[in-house]
Amino acid sequence: MRVIGSNAEDPTHALESILEIVQQFFTAHSASIALINPDTRQLEVEVNRGLPKSGKDIQLPLGAGVTGWVALHGKSLRVDDVESEPRYIKFSKEVKSELACPMIEKEHTTGVISIKSDRKAAFTEESQRTLEIIAEETTQIVSQFWLIDMLRQRSEQLEALVSMGQDLVSKFDLDELLETITSETHKIMQCNLAMLLILDPKRNTLKIHSIKGASRKYDAAAELNAKESSFGTAIRFKRTIELVDLRRTEEEHFWEIVQGERLESMICCPILWEGEAVGILAAYSNTIHRVNNEEKRLFNTLASFSGVAIQNLRLYSLMLENEEILRKNDKLITLGLLAAEIAHEIRNPLMVIKLLFDSLDLDFEETDHRKKDAKIIDKKIRHLEGIVEQVLSFGKSSQSVKFHWSLQSLIKESLRLVRLKLIQNKITTQSKLCSDSLVVDANQGQIQQVILNLILNAIQAMPNGGDITFECYREEIDDISCGCIDIKDTGNGIEEQLKEKIFDSFLTGREEGTGLGLSIVKRILRSHQGDILLLETGPKGTRMKLWIPLLS
Template sequence: MNFPNRTPGDELADLKVRYARLDLLYQVGNVIHSTLDPQEALQLIIDQAVRVMRASSGSVVLINPTTNFLEIHASMGLPPNAAALKLRVGEGITGWVAIKGKTVRSGDVTQDPRYIQLRQNVRSELAVPMLVNGEIRGVINVDSDRNNAFSEGDQELLEALALSASRVIQNTWLYEQLRLKARLFEMLASVGQTINSALNLDDALHVITREACGMMQAKMCSLLMLQESGEWLELRASHGAGEVYMKSPKLSMNESLLGTVVRRRKPIQVENVQTSSRYQRAEIARQEGLVALLSVPLIFANECIGTLSIYTGRPYKFSNEEVRILSALAELSAIAIEKARLYERIVDVEEQLRQNEKLSALGLLAAEVAHEIRNPLTVMKMLYHSLDLKFPAGDPRNKDAEIIGQKMELLNKIVEQILDFARTTEPTFAEVHLNELIEELGLLVRHKLRNQNVQFIHHLDSDLPAVMADATHLEQAFLNLILNAAQAMPNGGKLTITTRAIEGGGKTLQVAVDFKDTGEGMTEEQRRRAFSSVLSTTKAKGTGLGLAIVGRVIETHHGELKLKSAPGRGTTISVILPLA
């Protein structure tokens, strides 16, 4: 296109101006691309914009997607209190640009009814929109103390700068999201290890809420669990909660927002629980200063057992990534909860086994007492009948003799009943794989041994043949040997169980199970009486009732016990059983 009034000199001047602007944009681009920190990038952008436009002040204003307010994120030349100003989209020149997506170049702001004063002496303003993927995300403002300070060329330059800045902001935001994602995943791995280290259920629940609160940078975190009835959610643990929240009643599954999380098994978030009609505890939230809520279900084995919820202290919209991270944490937490529950059940089983051990010892003691009583009682009966006590009629001694005979018969009957009851504990033989029995016992006692700092080691012969035995009785005997070894190592140590075949004539004749500890060892007297009758033992624990039961069980299995021990050098007890 030809311009008849333009001279070559004018065209050269225009080229110089355009070159200078392109050179400025290039320099500005180099500066603002020098960082990946979003806040630093915004500050560099406004610093360069004010410098290039020769302005007096300027600001980068972004739209908060949660509140929809315009907030100043970086500024230059504005008073300190300006950062606290929040404008609605459409309010002021900046708000008009944000809603219309068009540039405003005002030569005299005192004549513009849209203008809102942030700094005295401002006369001119140039505001251009910042677009990211076609969406208005903010506004760049520059101000001057001179009227008509900004030209059309300045407008083109600032629009080009805003376009470049938008790309930088998009890249820095993407980088920040990736950095946040990486940080959250690193924390998730670390938190997962911390959560799973807790064995007690209450401890595990409190660790979960504490770590979730820290990882998500929340004001408060709570964990509610579904009661057995399935009708109520009960607060079981929290971190950062005040007294009011801690005393809040349980929630109905069918009528509460968190109950919906359990029923639908999907996360729910609320930007402000204080104003939400769906949230039943708005008054408690106001007293506690709780605002935004994200709640995710705790699911284990396809069963929802509760909710894990975090609260912020300000309106907030959680990103999809944050929802996924908290959901992943909830999955780990559900596993940790079930692990703690299982541990508690194992502890209960261990306690039942210890009670069974005591009952077995009492049963054995009763049988031996009855056996020892029956012999002298039989002699007494024989002597009584041989005396053939007969007194004259009317002599009261006739009645006494009759009563003595009746009471001896009653004692004999009681003894026989006790012995009959003891006989019901005779073993029922079936094929038993000792390696499997020992591995199962190891699972039951591993926590007890770990708590006593006892290292549990087993060397099991993979080719060990099965034996004909009563698995329950052998398990009781082996448990007694393990517990006895643990008692002999009060300060910790090592317990090694070895299974091996004993051969003779080229074939396996017997199998042996060795229990070796590094404990206190036994004296000669203790070794001599280790597996003797309950009535003749000298100790109630360690080498007392438990080993007496072991002796009885192995005897009924036609097996053999070997003991090797010395004070301070540990003990090795070998159980030798014949093959079928």
């Protein structure tokens, strides 16, 4: 039997081989092995030899018949004459006696092995002891197969979870993300139907977003009051709810789907983010099925994955919105710089015009129309002068608010802001941060703008992914102790003709570029008594160095 257990390809094949040996050894008329279904708590014939067709697919409640009695009480039963045994259920006229032994694992009956004879009193106490030993061996073989199957399933589920996590990270459309979650749940849970519902917190209603496994389409506009049904309970108590038999409950949620797909069991779990429900994930089976602890943990993990993925996508969308705002702000900054430069260039010639006009000492007669023209010219010159002064005054930014900041923390915070964009572009980062705290007197927003600008430039230089390395250290520059940051990417480098002018305004090597990013970076750093340099660039990447004086 141990050889059978090690050579068999699956538990059914092993049980058939065992039953063949049992029937031959005991010269039995018929034999069967029935296992207890953990969902229905009924005995189901797994393999048999010699049973009539009517007895092959029968399901016995625990306690019914000789086999059911053995399964319920966990004790062997030898019947010498079935005609005088009230517990015997007649399947064949030829059967005269029966011997049944329980298959027990860890004090729990998992099945029954039964042999029948066409002779009365065909089995002895010795036969019973032998069959009990066989039942014990059979239980071990079945348990071994179950364990291997369980490990295989867990391995497949783990692979599926990892694949799902990778797939979810790459989704940047909410509808596509939710469809993927539903599809992966259907596959990983091996259920007949998976459903994902989104919670509308204002109306307190649940609406179906996606269904996987249905045989036909259903009304996608159907809604459910979140206070009703098991879904409402799951949301209210923020825990997983299981319904083993939908037919015996008062559940009426989406009854068209439940009846149309002949669904019988359901498990649902709230999709939570920071303690608040954002939706429901549900899995259905078309048979009575009790979800075990392993399946429940797996389902909870899927729901947790879903919550994180949905929130990540929302954060990514918010990041894109903020990027658009930053781009608009860049344009406004450009417009302001242009206006200031134009005003500055106009002021000098305007001042010359004003001085020369005043020196002309044009004193015309009151009746001379030129006197009126001269007054208009003087008025318009002063008007232009006022406009120029207003533009220049507006362009003068007041002293920015500065506080004490650690360069290391500014780098970490900046990387956190663009982490989703880095993932999307398949870019990894490495940080070699100085162990000493490099504290500078700086405007946090402006220095983060500097670092973000350099990161975004590096991302655009690596369309197929790559690495960005940050190195933070202390260095004496012009007899001043400075905090330095080296930023190196693995992009294609800067074009040779642009290297000397990359910090000039409106210089860009990209069609969509404004040419302001690095000029703004340099201006911000110089306003902090620091600066930036291009250290090296080429086909293997670009390296830049920026520094700001440290606090004394």
